[in-house]
Amino acid sequence: MNSRAIAELVFHLGRIASGEGLVEGLTAAQWAVLRYFAQANRFSRTPSAFAAFHATTRGTASQTIKSLETQGYLTRMRSEDDRRSVQLVLTEKARGILANDPFESLVRAADSLPPNIQGQFANALQRMLGQVAQERGKQPFGTCTSCQHLESDSCSRDEQASYACRFTREPLRLEELDGVCINFVPGKSMTMKGSITGAAQR
Template structure:
């Protein structure tokens, strides 16, 4: 019974959040895309990365990207790692409109939770995202900081100034400190996603 109530609350929350966009300059899909490109690392700021994040088709993601490019909120560059791929970056105009993000107040409310509550909440939502697909579970996006592929090394004695001590073992790429909190499409939880353990109620 409680599980059904939780689902009802999630649906109510989703409807409330969608209602926040009524009369807004951007559609919900455009807002999701802008939030994604504002937080994703360079490797993930691609058309396929957005499609994976939104659980939609490449065609639908392409239409969203083109509309944001046309509005001047996104710009396209050739990937330095793969000339066949494009990387998308938010423009100054895009960052400006992000200041009016209709979900900013939700982030503020979530930040009022203490760290233990936040981690519990995050892990529950990640578990749902990973398993809601049934036979084809999705790999939830996350940040490099708590990814299984992150390797932290000791700084080498006599190494060049500013040498990164963070390495992505999957891509064999060094990461800057600022990149550790970016979303990545290849995220894998450092601890395997499992059904969160039952805990005492939060008081």
């Protein structure tokens, strides 16, 4: 299989997995917003971060986000770190329909792959994504577990390592390590005890 055939398969897979028509009364663009805010970390839950992640304009992103706020799927909350800024978070109504996200068919397909193939496939797609983003001058997104900004201290008394972000100078909770971040800089992937990513790599 040549490189063009691989690219066509990746593109087609993404299109059919995003769904056609309305599901739960939401468009593909609205599902993309809910999906993003479900996985974004606390530093990346803003309209501008979503626009950057999906390579769309801020105006387009804001319109889609506003429609979801009106329907009760998103709400605005003051940032935990900076009370002057606002974060967008999913409501219980939004979390209640995420199981019906058409994207879940792609998740199930990935889950059906053998663990060793999942790791190789993820690495290959990450390389492709990084190259495309670089060629187009787009900012790459990723998680703390493979970011240069991640700092890890020695284990504490309860044998749990503590983590922090060098970029934001903020401590990180274990459950935050797998959230998508706008401040991501590709680095060496780390396996961390107790993290979602670490569990998948073992």
